[in-house]
Amino acid sequence: MFELLTGTGLAASSGLNAYIPLLTLGVLSRYTDTVSLPTGWQWLDSGWALLILAALLAVEMVADKVPVVDSLNDVLQTVVRPTSGGLAFGATATSDAVTVSNPDSFVGGGQWVPIAVGVVLALVVHAGKATARPALNTASGGFAAPVVSVVEDVASFGLSLLALLAPLLVVVALAAMAAVFWRAIRKVRALRRRKAERRARNRPLSADPSAAMHTQNSL
Numbered sequence: 001m002f003e004l005l006t007g008t009g010l011a012a013s014s015g016l017n018a019y020i021p022l023l024t025l026g027v028l029s030r031y032t033d034t035v036s037l038p039t040g041w042q043w044l045d046s047g048w049a050l051l052i053l054a055a056l057l058a059v060e061m062v063a064d065k066v067p068v069v070d071s072l073n074d075v076l077q078t079v080v081r082p083t084s085g086g087l088a089f090g091a092t093a094t095s096d097a098v099t100v101s102n103p104d105s106f107v108g109g110g111q112w113v114p115i116a117v118g119v120v121l122a123l124v125v126h127a128g129k130a131t132a133r134p135a136l137n138t139a140s141g142g143f144a145a146p147v148v149s150v151v152e153d154v155a156s157f158g159l160s161l162l163a164l165l166a167p168l169l170v171v172v173a174l175a176a177m178a179a180v181f182w183r184a185i186r187k188v189r190a191l192r193r194r195k196a197e198r199r200a201r202n203r204p205l206s207a208d209p210s211a212a213m214h215t216q217n218s219l
Helices: 002-016 020-031 047-063 069-092 112-140 144-165 167-202 209-218
Strands: none
Touching (some): 002 020, 002 069, 002 112, 002 144, 002 167, 020 047, 020 069, 020 144, 069 112, 112 144, 144 167
16 A cells, blocks of 8 residues: 555656656665665666766756746656656565565566556656646746746655655645646636637738628628
8 A cells, every 4th residue: 555655656756857756766765774675676776876867857957947948848758757657656566665664565566567557647747747837938928937847846856755754645745736737727728718819809800701701892
């Protein structure tokens, strides 16, 4: 049960930032006794892995805070974030799962299954993020990009810690995230509807064939 919640939280966190969950997992495994990675996943806490993840995180954090660049980054991250989610879920839900406060394993055998689940979970969160960000940038003239990005980074880090240290709270965190995404998507739809209505009102009369015909007949 705890492994499932841990994997779910880390995969969802990966949908916001591909590198924070893996880096958090690796650091806690290398420097604390809180996390013990299973056989086959211990490369995550190696020095080279942590250094590479830290470098990629630095690039991601800069790119994600620049308007327009953040949207391009989201396109590139469509592959990276789900992959990270699969790795994070797989590392915490294998047959000799990560030890977080409960040594018992949830998933036995079929190690590709948790990886696939993690990919799907991260992809869903990433899709919500990538859908809402362009609309927020447009509505704010780009000023929202760095603010929203910082909030997403903090949320990703917080969710990663909850997943590893207090898995039961992951349910609450995911419910809150779903509510935020739902409100953001509603705002995106409302913004698009207002823009369409504004374009319709500003459309020249000559663009309407029936109006043009009426004008010719009146002459």
